[in-house]
Amino acid sequence: MTSILNNAGAISALQTLRSIGSSIATTQGQVSSGSRIQTASDNAAYWSISTTMRSDSMAISAVADALSFAAAKADTAYAALDAVIDVLGEFKSRLVMAREGGVDKGKIQKELEQLKREVQSMAHSASFSGENWLNTDIANIYDFDLNKASSASAFVRAASGGVAVRAMDFHLSAVSLFNSTGGGLLQADARDLETLGGMRRFSSDEPLISDSTVYDGSHGSGWMLPEGSAGGPGIFYLDDFPVGSPLDFTVPGAQISFDIILDKEASNPNNYSGTAAELEELPGPYYLGYPKPITITKADVDAFDPSLGGVITTNTEFAAVLNSVLNVEGAYVSANYGHYVPPGSGSWIHNPKMMSIQTLQAHGDGSYVEIANLSSVGVSAGGLKESFDFGSRGSGMELYFEDFIVHEDGENLDGVEINFTFSVNGGPATSHSFNRTYVNELLGKDSGKVETAEEMAILLHSLIDADWPDLIIEATSPSTIMMKSDPATDRKWGSGTRIEFDSIRVNIEPIPTINFLAIDIATNPDKLSTYIDYIEIATERIIEGAATLGAFQNRIDMQSAFTSKLMFSLDKSIGRLVDADMNEASTRLKALQTQEQLGIQSLQIANSNSENVVLLFR
Known part of the structure; x- marks a missing residue:
């Protein structure tokens, strides 16, 4: 129906043309920007994700x-x-x-x-x-x-x-x-543990490399493993060699005779240089020692050194002759006594009168040396005399304490680690270790520092007591710590006893202890x-x-x-979310432009009918 009030065809064509125009604008935007989603209104979810990812990409670029x-x-x-x-x-x-x-x-x-x-x-x-x-x-x-x-x-x-x-x-x-x-x-390296509170010692006055593995002096400096400390051997001193009066064994029948008694145990307080209480705590039986009659004649002097001609003129010669006979029995004679003049000068002055005799502890756990029944014929006794002495009962080691810090050790949160073995009287060695955390927890600190001899004694007790309950460890002064076996349970004497730290290892060593410059x-x-x-x-x-x-x-x-x-x-991921497909968008744009042209023509045709009606009124 033709109406002068409404042009239905034109209205329909105009609506279509408007829809096509909107689509053209959207598609032209995609073609010009390359993006399918440009604003939140295009697709709120995808726009939000892509915007966040673009921000992350900028942050990652900063990381690069x-x-x-x-x-x-x-x-x-x-x-x-x-x-x-x-x-x-x-x-x-x-x-x-x-x-x-x-x-x-x-x-x-x-x-x-x-x-x-x-x-x-x-x-x-x-x-x-x-x-x-x-x-x-x-x-x-x-x-x-x-x-x-x-x-x-x-x-x-x-x-x-x-x-x-x-x-x-x-x-x-x-x-x-x-x-x-x-x-x-x-x-x-400031982490140098130095003497480890006395557990080890210097091998020179100024160590250049702190290394607990150095013990034989092959590096010339550094640290040495501490030698085990033992009770002293039985030893007595002689100070009456007849200087200027040779011992002439060429005289017919000349000889020196005596009995050597070795490694005897103390059987009563009167024969022991220590306290009676120590002896009374230890029940018998007691070892009576190793006795041996000894006779020195010209034959013995000639067997040692024929060039002497049977005549001994010095205490060192006499000590050597005695050693040739006594070493195999378990005793040792020394005449290397004297002193430096002036002290520390390196000029050694020998004492020509002095000798000593000590046990080598070859026959048991005693540490006793005695000369008895001494007599001489045709020659003086060479300064020998009837005498005896005991060594020390039990083991003893004195540590000369110096404070030290167990430092941090990089990623190892427990800090520097120290390992060592310990033994008493040659018993099977036990292994022990400690680190910075151990020291701090034991002493209630956070510095890793062992500052006093008392704290060092506490540390040693905590490490050793479980395996060696009869060991006495005590700070005897601000700079010394005594470790010794309990005489109530340790009946051994002399050099046969031993307290020993060994295999000391510090996980950060070797380290330099001087500056390169x-x-x-x-x-x-x-x-x-x-x-x-x-x-x-x-x-x-x-x-x-x-x-x-x-x-x-x-x-x-x-x-x-x-x-x-x-x-x-x-x-690439952002593109997949928001980028436009340019082939599709350009093809669509071309189609929309064609539709737009057809819409315009349709609108013109629809409007032409209205113009014909208007002509009726002219």
Whole structure:
């Protein structure tokens, strides 16, 4: 029906044209932006996810930049370490050269000083953007919380919506050559436990390398394992050799006769130099000792040394002749007595009158030596006399206490660990260990420090009592601790008794105890061998640090590669959510444009009918 009030065809065509126009605008937006979802109104869920992921992608891009920054710092430090290792090789070669006779050590020291400065220069120059890993300023370089250099390595979003930035840490104690508070690889290691409260001792006045495995002096310095301490052997002294009156055994019938009695136990208080109470606590039976009649004649003198011609003129000759007869019986004679004049001068003055006789404790657990029934014919007794003496009952070891700290040990939260074995009187050794945590819990501290002899005694009791309940451990002064067997239960005498620390191991040793910059072969030529050992240890520590740094560099490279892949993956995932399919969008746009043209033509046709009606009124 034709109406002058409504043009239904035009209205329908106009509505269609409007719908097509809206679709064209949407499709043109997708084609021009490349995005299927541009605003929250397009798809709230997808828009929210894509917007968050784009934000995360920017954060991950920042992580990639941080990794590049960390790689630059690590590369700088590694280049310097590699160069320092080469310089230390030159340094060691100069030290080896200085061992040759006739070499001017003063001139070599001048070369060493220049090499020291070169190492310092390399360490100071190894800086990137103001950060230096080889020349550090760390209050406590052994504290892993303080000595770490951190770099962002990952940006993580949890399922709960929380985010976190993960970091990779590198501990500068592995590569720092010089630290302002000490502890760098070319500085003395402040964690040196020194004598371990007296459990071990110096092998020289100034140890250069703290190493509990050094016990035979082969390093020239360092630490020695403490020798076991035993009760003293029975020994008595003779001070009456007839100086100037030779013992002439060429006289017919000349001889010296006596009985030697060895390793006898004390059978009554009168024969014991200690207290009667100690003897009364120990029931018999008692060992009566090993007796042997001894006769010295010209034949014995000739058997020892025919060049003497049967005549003994000095106490050292007489001691040697006696030893040739008595050693096999279990006694030892010495005449090496005297003193330095002046003290400490190295000039030894021999005492020509003095000798001593002691038991070798070859026949039992006693420690007794006696000369009895002494007589001489045609010759004097050479200063011998009837006498006896006991050694000490039981074992005893006096520790000379020095305070020490059991330090932190990197990732090992329990700190430095000390292991050792302990035995009494040759019994099966027991194994013991302690660390920083053990010391702190035992003494109620957080410093790891054993400060007094009393605290050291407490520590030793806690370690040893369970296996050796009869051992007495007590602080006898602020600087000494006595460890001894209880005479009420230990009936052994003399050198046959023994208290012994052995196999002492500290997990961080060997460590240097001097500074690289303090090496001076001109002033200390006698320490040349130990300087070489020190450089070897220091070089090994730096090589280990460079290896650790190389592993860190490799991790940075792997994390950087992963981060790049992750960023690509995120971009791809975002695209899948919001990017438009350009082939589809362009084809759709073309179709909509065609529909728009047809809609316009339809609107024109619909409007043409209305114009015909209007003509009727003209």
